[in-house]
Amino acid sequence: MRAAANEQTGTEATDGTPDADVLERAREALGTVVDPELDEPITDLGFVRSADVTDGELVVHLRLPTSFCAPNFAYLMASDAKDALLPLGMPVTVRLDDHHDSEIINRGLAADAGYRGTFGDEADQDLDELRLTFRRKAHTAAMERVLTRYLRAHPDLPEEGLHDVTLGDLPDDDATRALLRHRRTLGLPTGDDRPALVGADGEPSPRDEVPWRLRVARSLRVSMDGNAHFCRGLLRTRYPDSAADQSPRAFQEKVS
Structure with missing residues (x-):
């Protein structure tokens, strides 16, 4: 996961700053999220691309090995990541990058639409x-x-x-x-x-x-x-x- 930066100042968060504390807690929270198919923390797999604090909001970008990983798995991972970060007590946005269903998944996560609300009739399993x-x-x-x-x-x-x-x-x-x-x-x-x-x-x-x-x-x-x-x-x-x-x-x- 690349070094987090404060988009407002254009500088990296440093130890001892409020942003650095948030990002450290975010890393710990994301370390509890496991890839559902591989049973490994997404942090160990390298699936967390970045975490930044922007205007008081925590923004996390996730990535996957291919653009065609199963949408249900991709949603589950991203949804679990967002749930793990919510206890930090600040606005959270989780975005999945470079997936063929990124737009659908990111829109559903932002709206808290749930799995079936995100994929509609395409959600073949609860x-x-x-x-x-x-x-x-x-x-x-x-x-x-x-x-x-x-x-x-x-x-x-x-x-x-x-x-x-x-x-x-x-x-x-x-x-x-x-x-x-x-x-x-x-x-x-x-x-x-x-x-x-x-x-x-x-x-x-x-x-x-x-x-x-x-x-x-x-x-x-x-x-x-x-x-x-x-x-x-x-x-x-x-x-x-x-x-x-x-x-x-x-x-x-x-x-x-």
């Missing part, structure tokens, strides 16, 4: 349903990361043995905390006695289905990791300056 689909996928991928690591740490444990592994058995690390965060988001139990390997409904799989469930989850996680790597590369090709704004994917090196 936004809450779409969000739930992405959250379930993210939970499945996070679960597979943790359990694959657990198997590596316990080489004598067969895959079927994961049926008996509980959340309390998992190490207290970033991967486990990410899994618990996803469970809380979905309203699934997070007690230490709860099984680690569960379906979308929070119920454990039969013991004989565990290897198959793990393979399905691994396929999803590998796809998400691959897409994240691909999107980073596409963004750097489209916007060469975005490389400086990208951070490595969490867990990419630790669990493959």
